[in-house]
Structures are given as C-alpha cells and as structure tokens.
Amino acid sequence: MKVYISGKIGEEVLSEATRQKFAEAEQMLKAKGYETFNPTTSGLGGYAEYNVKNAMYKTSFYQEILLCDLVQLAQCDAIYMLADWSESNGANVELDFAVATGKQRFWEGEEDAKVFCDDAGNYTDVWMPIEREP
Template sequence: MKIYISGKISDTNLTETRKRFAAVAKAMKRLGYEPVNPLENGLSEHDTWEAHIAKDIADLLQCKAIYMLQDWQDSKGARIEHYIAAEIGMPITYEIEQPINENE
C-alpha cells in the first residue's frame, strides 16, 4: 500500500529533514508499505513552492493513506495535504511519539 509522508520541509535544515523523511520511508518499507517521500518527487530545491505543492498533491492522490509527521501543523503544505486527505476520506496516521530513529 502506498503511503504519503507529510511534514514540515520549508524553513528547515534540508539535510536533517531529508534524513528524517528517509528514515520514516525506510521504516515503512520494512513494514511492507510503499512510502511516497515528497523530498524525492523529482523536483529540485530550486523549484518554486507552488511547483512542489502541485506535484505533492498529485502524488498524494495516488496513495491509499497519509502519514503526518509531528511537525505537520507548522507547515502550510502539510496542512493542505492533511485537508485534502481528510476531505477525500483517506486514512490519516499521526506520528505521536519519538520520530523514527534512522538507526533502527
């Protein structure tokens, strides 16, 4: 099952954010899911926010569920993704404890 990973990307340390999203994707793969990481959407960090959110929404709509990282409420894009998921009845899972450790 394809699951979209959503969380704050803009105004973060992109190196750390890439590691965090990659760690979550790796853990999802171990559980048998097919993660969709917005940091691997084919666009560069130099593309506009609007280009990214348009691609991310298109990718989200190809998924069966969405996984919201703890900081999602601090991100306009993640709030939009959450809204769309809720409106179309997509299952939403929330990260509620410690972020997934990339060394697990």
C-alpha cells in the same frame, strides 16, 4: 497500500536534517510493508521550477511543488504525518486534501494520533512512531 509522507520541509534546497527525517519515516513504513511516496526524493522540484519559468500563470515554486505533491497524494491510499506537520502550511493542505478525499491517516506523534483518530481509546492503530537511535 501506498503511503504519502507529509511533514515540514519549508526550504527549496533541502537540508540534510529534512532529508533524514523523511528517510527515517520511509524506512519505518517500508519495514511495515507499505509502499511510500517521499516528497524529498521525488525529483519533482525540477518540474516545479520548469512550471514557474514557463507557465502562462504567475505561480511561485511553493505553489507549483504543492500542486505536484497533491497529484502524488491523490494516487496514494494513506498519508503519514510527521510530528512537525502542524508547523507547515503545505503539510496542513496535504492533510486537508487527505481528509477530503478519504485517505487513511497515520501519525508519528502520539497526541496527534489520539486527537485525530476516530476512536481515541484505540489510537494505536494509527500511531506509528519512528524508532530513533539516541
């Protein structure tokens, strides 16, 4: 199963903190046996920049990178929502796309897992917290 990692990025030049939280999610998912798509290491930024400069339509970097990411999400079986997903317009779009296309959904946040799972009494099937060292 291939899992797309979604969360708040909000920057064209990725900070180390953003890279780290996505890397931690990727490491946890791979340890559970999943294949992953990590948008912070995908290299799609260059493609999005090229499209902004060369497209006949006036698009922004944000629009282009979101479109690239949705194409990748379409090729995945599931989405993993980092705890800060609700702070990101892009992650909200990715979640909507995942729901609309029937992708399985996993959550870093326990409350999100409880709210969004089909059976609130059995949310542990979709809750996958990241173990962080203090």
